[in-house]
Amino acid sequence: MGKRNNMNINNLIRSNIKKLSPYASARHEFTGKAEVFLDANENPFETGFNRYPDPLQIEVKKQISKIKNVAVENIFLGNGSDEAIDLLMRIFCEPRIDEIMILPPTYGMYKVSASIADVAIKTVNLTLDFQPNVDEILAAEVKNKTKLLFLCSPNNPTGNSFDLKTMGYLVKHFNGIVVIDEAYIDFAEQESCIKWINKYPNLVILQTFSKAWGLAGIRLGMAFANTQIVNLLNKVKPPYNINQLTQKVALQTLENQEQTKGYIKEILKERYWLELALGDLKFTKKVYSSDANFILVEFDNPRIVYDYLAAKGVIVRDRSNVILCDNCLRITVGTHEENGILVNCLREMI
Ligand SMILES: *Cc1c(COP(=O)(O)O)cnc(C)c1O
Numbered sequence: 240m241g242k243r244n245n246m247n248i249n250n251l252i253r254s255n256i257k258k259l260s261p262y263a264s265a266r267h268e269f270t271g272k273a274e275v276f277l278d279a280n281e282n283p284f285e286t287g288f289n290r291y292p293d294p295l296q297i298e299v300k301k302q303i304s305k306i307k308n309v310a311v312e313n314i315f316l317g318n319g320s321d322e323a324i325d326l327l328m329r330i331f332c333e334p335r336i337d338e339i340m341i342l343p344p345t346y347g348m349y350k351v352s353a354s355i356a357d358v359a360i361k362t363v364n365l366t367l368d369f370q371p372n373v374d375e376i377l378a379a380e381v382k383n384k385t386k387l388l389f390l391c392s393p394n395n396p397t398g399n400s401f402d403l404k405t406m407g408y409l410v411k412h413f414n415g416i417v418v419i420d421e422a423y424i425d426f427a428e429q430e431s432c433i434k435w436i437n438k439y440p441n442l443v444i445l446q447t448f449s450k451a452w453g454l455a456g457i458r459l460g461m462a463f464a465n466t467q468i469v470n471l472l473n474k475v476k477p478p479y480n481i482n483q484l485t486q487k488v489a490l491q492t493l494e495n496q497e498q499t500k501g502y503i504k505e506i507l508k509e510r511y512w513l514e515l516a517l518g519d520l521k522f523t524k525k526v527y528s529s530d531a532n533f534i535l536v537e538f539d540n541p542r543i544v545y546d547y548l549a550a551k552g553v554i555v556r557d558r559s560n561v562i563l564c565d566n567c568l569r570i571t572v573g574t575h576e577e578n579g580i581l582v583n584c585l586r587e588m589i
Contacts, residue, residue, distance in 0.1 A: 259475070267478070300314045314469065339361070339386065391420040396533070410435065512575075536570060
C-alpha cells in the first residue's frame with residue numbers, strides 16, 4: 240500500500256479558481272479589536288443581530304477542534320455538508336470536461352450537485368455486500384479528468400461502513416480528490432478516517448450537525464482536510480456563509496456535548512431493538528445491519544408495506560427503485576414511542 244504523500248493537488252484545481260482573488264469583506268480586512276466599527280455599512284442600533292457574523296467562524300471551530308482533535312486550520316464550515324459538496328465540485332471540476340465518480344446505491348446529492356455544475360458522473364456500483372469495487376474504480380478512473388471520488392461511509396441508504404483498508408487503499412491510489420462522507424459516523428462502531436487528513440493531500444472528510452447533533456434545521460456541515468484544500472474552500476465560499484443564529488446555536492450545543500452523547504446512546508439502543516423487532520416479522524426478507532441511524536429492510540412487497548404505513552400516518556423512505564436495493568424500505572430510527580407505533584402497525588398488517 241506504499242505510495243502517495245507526494246500528490247500535487249495544484250494539477251487538479253480549475254485555473255479560474257487558482258487565479259481568483261476572493262471577495263474581501265470588511266470583516267476580512269480588519270480583524271482586530273476596536274471601539275467604533277463604521278466599515279461595513281451595518282445598522283449601529285443593537286438588535287442582537289445587527290453585525291455581520293464572523294466569516295471564518297473561529298469560536299465555533301475552536302470548540303469543534305477540541306472535540307474532534309483536529310486543528311482549527313483543518314476545519315471548513317458550510318451551510319450543510321451540501322455546501323461543501325457543491326464547493327468541491329466548483330473548485331476541482333471543469334464543467335463539460337471533468338467528471339466525478341460515485342458508487343451507487345448512495346446519497347443523491349453528489350449526482351444533483353454535479354448535474355447543476357454540468358459535470359459528468361461516472362458510476363461504479365457497490366459490490367453485492369455494499370463495498371467499493373476497488374479494481375473497477377481504479378480501472379474506470381481517468382487521470383486528470385475524474386476529479387472527485389465520493390465514498391459515503393456509513394453509506395446512505397445501505398447503512399453499512401466501508402472497509403477501512405479499502406478506503407485507505409483508494410485514498411492512496413486514486414489520482415483525484417477522495418471525499419469520505421461521514422454524516423453518520425457518530426452512530427458507527429467503525430472509527431472515523433479523520434486522522435488521515437494530514438497524511439493525504441487529496442482527502443476530504445465530511446461530517447454534519449444534521450444527524451447525531453440533532454441540528455438539521457440550522458444547516459451546518461463540516462469538512463476536514465489539509466490546509467491547502469481548506470483554504471480553497473474558504474476562498475470560494477460566500478463571505479458570510481454561516482449566519483449568526485447558526486453559529487450561536489452551534490456554540491451552545493457544542494458546550495453541551497453530554498446531550499448529544501445521550502441522543503446517540505438512545506438511538507443505538509433503539510436501533511438494536513428495531514433490528515430484532517423487524518427481523519421477527521413474517522414478511523421481512525432481510526434486515527441489513529446498520530452502522531447509522533436508519534435501517535435498510537427488504538420486504539416481500541415493499542409498496543404494500545409503504546402504503547399501509549402511510550395510511551396509518553407512519554412515513555418511511557421507499558428505496559425499492561434504487562439499484563441493489565430491490566424491495567427495500569429505509570427506516571429511520573425514531574424515539575422509543577415512534578418505533579413502537581411503527582412495529583405495532585406492521586404486526587397488525589399480517
Ligand atoms: C444527511 C446526509 C448529509 C447531511 O447533509 P447536510 O447538508 O449537512 O444536512 C450528508 N451526507 C449524507 C450521506 C447524508 O445522508
